[in-house]
Amino acid sequence: MDVFSSMISRKFRNIAGERYEEIMNFYREFLLSEEEMHVPEVSSILMPIDGSVHVIPEKVYRLLSAYEGVSILLLYVIDMNVLRIVEGTLGKMEAEIFKGKELKRADEFLRAVEVKLSGFRISLRTEVIIGHKGDDVVRRAREHDMIIVSKKYGSEGARSLRISPLVFRIVHSIAKPVVVY
Amino acid sequence: MRILVLVDGSKWSQKAALHAFDVAKRKGGKAKVVLYSVLDRREARAIAFHLGVRRDSVDEIVKFEERIWEETKRSVKEVMSVLLSAAAEEGINCSMKIVEGPAVDSIVREANSGYDLVVMGAFGKSGKGHIGSLLEDIVGSIEPPVMIVR
Numbered sequence: 001m002d003v004f005s006s007m008i009s010r011k012f013r014n015i016a017g018e019r020y021e022e023i024m025n026f027y028r029e030f031l032l033s034e035e036e037m038h039v040p041e042v043s044s045i046l047m048p049i050d051g052s053v054h055v056i057p058e059k060v061y062r063l064l065s066a067y068e069g070v071s072i073l074l075l076y077v078i079d080m081n082v083l084r085i086v087e088g089t090l091g092k093m094e095a096e097i098f099k100g101k102e103l104k105r106a107d108e109f110l111r112a113v114e115v116k117l118s119g120f121r122i123s124l125r126t127e128v129i130i131g132h133k134g135d136d137v138v139r140r141a142r143e144h145d146m147i148i149v150s151k152k153y154g155s156e157g158a159r160s161l162r163i164s165p166l167v168f169r170i171v172h173s174i175a176k177p178v179v180v181y
Numbered sequence: 182m183r184i185l186v187l188v189d190g191s192k193w194s195q196k197a198a199l200h201a202f203d204v205a206k207r208k209g210g211k212a213k214v215v216l217y218s219v220l221d222r223r224e225a226r227a228i229a230f231h232l233g234v235r236r237d238s239v240d241e242i243v244k245f246e247e248r249i250w251e252e253t254k255r256s257v258k259e260v261m262s263v264l265l266s267a268a269a270e271e272g273i274n275c276s277m278k279i280v281e282g283p284a285v286d287s288i289v290r291e292a293n294s295g296y297d298l299v300v301m302g303a304f305g306k307s308g309k310g311h312i313g314s315l316l317e318d319i320v321g322s323i324e325p326p327v328m329i330v331r
Contacts, residue, residue, distance in 0.1 A: 030306075032192045039203045059297050060326055062182060066207040151320060162321025171303065171316070171329055177200060179298075181326035 040176075045072045046144035048137045049113075050079070051105060052164070053150040060148060060181050061116060071123040074113055075140060076106040078130045079156075103128060134166050138173045148179040182212040185296040185325075187288060188277075189218065190260045193302025197330045198264045201300040204328075205273045216264055216277040217291055218257045219284045225250040254279075285318045292323040300328045 024031060045067065047056075064072070078099070087095035110126040117124055129136060133154040141147050147170065154166030163180070171178050186201045188194045198216060205212035229246030236242050261277045268275035280287050292299050305315065320327045 030192055032195055036192065036196060037199065039199050057326070062297050063204070063326060066182070066204050068207070148326075163317055168317075175331050177328055177330050179326050179328045180320050 040145060042067055042145040042177075043070055044144045045070055045146045045148060046137070046141055047072060047074050047148045048133070048140075048153055048170075049074060049076045049106075049109065049150070050133055050153055050156075051102065052152040052155045053109075054152075056113060056116070056150075057181055060179070061120075063148075063179065064117070064122070065120060068121045069123075071125065072117070073140075073144065074110055074124070074126045075137070076110055076126070076128045077133045077136060078102045078106065078128065079133055080130050081132070082156075083130060099130070134169050137170055141170070141174045141176065144176070146177045146179065147174060148181065151180050182208050182297045183295060184212060184214045185292055185299045186214060186216050187218075187299065187301040187319075188216050188257065188261060188264070189302075189306055190257045191302060191304065191306045193304045193330065195260065195264065195302075197300045197302045197328075198268075200328060200330050201298075202268055202271065202273055202275075204298065204300075205268075205275075206271065210272075210274070212274065214268060214273060214275040215296075216261050216275065217288070218261065218277070218279045219287045220253060220257060220279065220281050221284055222250060222281060223283075225253055285315065285322075288319055289322045292319070292325060296325045298328060299323060299325050300330065303329050303331045 045064075064070075083095055083099055086098045106128045110128070114124060114126065137147075137149075149167055149170060151163045151167055153164055153170075155161060155164035167180060171180070182205075184201045184205060186194070186198045188198060198214075201214050205214050225246050228249050229242055233242040233245040236245065257279060261279070265275055265277055278291070280291075299319075301316075301319070303316070316329065320329075
């Protein structure tokens with residue numbers, strides 16, 4: 001991609017002509033820096049999933065097929081706060097039953113995705129955590145180059161919204177490409 | 182694979198195009214990239230009115246509006262043509278489409294017309310700020326996945 005970058009840089013210089021340096025000094029924030037022109041290598045993708053995500057569309061698999069050799073982490077997050085609320089209101093036994101159901105759902109979903117991705121030349125890992133759907137994803141995203149997330153992720157309490165507020169938070173907090181499906 | 186890139190001329194939309202080219206290259210010859218720009222005449226009208234209201238005559242304000250509009254079109258075309266030649270040099274199948282009208286409606290209609298991926302910058306021409314309503318309007322209303330580039 002460096003070929004693109006240097007060419008684009010050169011062409012923009014041509015458009016600006018002799019004024020290039022002066023323009024750069026005054027309006028630097030509007031111009032792509034050399035660093036920004038570089039498309040970072042994608043070797044690792046994080047895909048957070050939760051109970052709000054019912055299906056991963058075919059078009060996402062088609063995109064993933066472009067990233068041969070990449071490692072993908074399917075991270076299924078079960079909300080720790082919900083478990084606490086269930087335990088606090090209905091008791092420990094009900095909380096265990098709830099947790100069991102969630103873990104079973106996570107396992108089934110992840111297995112279905114694994115089957116879909118089985119023919120891809122990628123390295124796939126799955127993980128189920130009980131944690132915070134926002135904080136944990138933002139933290140784990142540091143270890144990855146791209147995030148692919150459903151617009152419904154974390155939307156249990158706000159199903160009518162077109163995009164979950166949590167997805168907005170993820171897009172805001174992570175300075176890496178985020179694919180929203 | 183058909184990839185739509187939303188280009189408003191900003192550096193983030195240029196970055197979006199680079200990311201789209203990267204995906205296209207990864208797909209070999211199987212991808213087609215469309216650089217898409219929507220120009221809204223109302224923006225030029227608003228700028229002309231607010232900045233030109235103290236001019237001597239309405240005629241002058243109208244001329245000022247026309248100049249802003251022509252410059253807007255020229256600037257987007259320039260950015261598009263630079264991106265097009267960059268794509269051509271890398272052997273990427275790429276074309277451009279410039280339409281006039283309200284941005285969100287046009288983008289949603291185009292994006293829902295059979296693309297596999299939409300790529301857009303997180304911010305617009307006014308620079309880095311809040312990721313806001315445009316993103317919600319677009320991502321919330323279209324069917325293909327959207328890659329948001331920062």
